[in-house]
Amino acid sequence: MERYLRNYDAISEAEQESLAINRVLVLGCGGLGGMVIECLARIGVGHLRVVDGDLFEANNLNRQILCSTMNLNRPKTLAAKQRVMAINPLVEVDAVQAELTAENAAELLADCDVAVDCLDNIPSRLLLQQAAKTAGVPLVHGTVAGWFGRICVIQPGEDLLNLLYPDVGDAQGEELQMGALSFTAALTASWQAAETVKLLLGKPGLQGETLEVNLLEPSVRKIKIS
Amino acid sequence: MIKVNTEDYPWHAGMTVRALLDEKQFTFRHIIVRVNGQFVPEEEYEKYPIQDGEDVLVLHLMAGG
Numbered sequence: 001m002e003r004y005l006r007n008y009d010a011i012s013e014a015e016q017e018s019l020a021i022n023r024v025l026v027l028g029c030g031g032l033g034g035m036v037i038e039c040l041a042r043i044g045v046g047h048l049r050v051v052d053g054d055l056f057e058a059n060n061l062n063r064q065i066l067c068s069t070m071n072l073n074r075p076k077t078l079a080a081k082q083r084v085m086a087i088n089p090l091v092e093v094d095a096v097q098a099e100l101t102a103e104n105a106a107e108l109l110a111d112c113d114v115a116v117d118c119l120d121n122i123p124s125r126l127l128l129q130q131a132a133k134t135a136g137v138p139l140v141h142g143t144v145a146g147w148f149g150r151i152c153v154i155q156p157g158e159d160l161l162n163l164l165y166p167d168v169g170d171a172q173g174e175e176l177q178m179g180a181l182s183f184t185a186a187l188t189a190s191w192q193a194a195e196t197v198k199l200l201l202g203k204p205g206l207q208g209e210t211l212e213v214n215l216l217e218p219s220v221r222k223i224k225i226s
Numbered sequence: 227m228i229k230v231n232t233e234d235y236p237w238h239a240g241m242t243v244r245a246l247l248d249e250k251q252f253t254f255r256h257i258i259v260r261v262n263g264q265f266v267p268e269e270e271y272e273k274y275p276i277q278d279g280e281d282v283l284v285l286h287l288m289a290g291g
Contacts, residue, residue: 032291120291145288166258166265168287173256175290212231212285223232223283225260 003088004044011043015201020046020090022200023111025137027051027100027128028118029076031180032142034066034083035189036116036196040091041084043197047092048084051108052076053099063182100124105131114199116192117141121172122165129154129161138199142192146178149188149213152225153195153206163225164210184215229281237278244271246282256287 004016011019022045026033029052037050054076060067066079077095084093098104100119105127109115115132117139119125125141132139132154139154141161154160191211198205208226213219228237230250243259243266259266260283266274276282 028291030291118291120289122289125289142291143288144290145286148286148288150286150288163260163265164258164285165287165289167267171256171287173288173290174254174286175288177255178288180290210285221231223285225283 003090007043011197011201016044019044019197019200022113023047023049024196024200025049025051025108025112025115026080026118027108027115027124028120029066029080030054030060030118030120031063031144031182031185032189032192033116033118034064034076034080035186036118036142036193037080037084038065038087039190039193040196041088043193044088045091045197045200047094049094049096049108049112050077050080051096051098051100052080053097063180063185065186100128102127102131106135109135109137112137114196115139116196118189118192120175121170122168123170126161126165129159133157133159140192140195140199142188143173144180144184144188145174146181147184147214147216148174148178149184149191149215151188151191151195151206151211151213152209153199155207158208158226160208160210160226181215184213187215188213228276228279231282231284235282237276237280241276242272243274243276243282246276247271247284250284252284254286258285258287259283 081095
């Protein structure tokens with residue numbers, strides 16, 4: 001298919017067909033989620049369930065690829081669905097305008113091959129890890145603060161987020177002081193998308209490690225944490 | 227010699243978590259410290275000893291998306 005011509009031979013035609021039947025859950029459609037959705041739709045992941053309860057605000061314009069002056073005060077999930085329809089109508093999008101809760105987590109994860117954590121707070125991230133563990137779904141975690149990004153792949157039961165967020169309750173992190181920059185979100189999200197596709201295709205990726213991205217230094221370090 | 231985020235760093239007698247953070251100029255407000263995998267709460271930084279050969283992890287606490 002012409003639209004996927006430039007995916008080859010980085011991925012094979014058989015892998016392309018495989019992606020078309022995969023299902024990925026993207027939690028959060030903001031700075032990270034928007035770019036994850038963009039990448040997964042363009043490469044041809046067949047089914048995306050995108051979840052966010054928020055509307056776009058003017059302070060999202062600095063970094064969130066789905067946010068424009070045309071869709072302020074509108075749902076992020078609606079923008080995600082419209083964006084995917086515009087770039088790849090072969091991708092089925094299930095847009096869920098809701099926050100992740102203990103009550104809806106299992107339903108959101110149902111039938112998904114991979115979940116991508118693009119959330120913006122610690123309690124929701126820990127809730128997602130627990131729900132993904134119960135559902136047996138691997139999780140691709142990403143987070144940003146200022147010039148810094150982090151990516152981890154969490155297999156069910158590994159509980160890596162407990163190591164990254166030990167006893168911190170509902171505290172917020174460096175992002176409160178550092179804010180969030182467009183290129184940090186784009187880079188971190190792109191790396192999440194790559195790890196997601198590798199999981200779907202059975203290719204080796206991050207294992208028990210955190211990938212620490214520092215765009216100021218600049219450096220990328222892969223650190224074993226389990 | 228100790229490891230700090232996978233890289234070698236010279237150890238000295240009496241080194242504590244706080245001393246290491248100061249030497250490395252880790253000045254961020256929200257960080258997570260683990261020594262040989264053991265989480266070290268912030269209130270213990272001043273006294274928590276780091277022994278020669280130990281593996282220290284210093285990561286930002288961040289949750290932005």
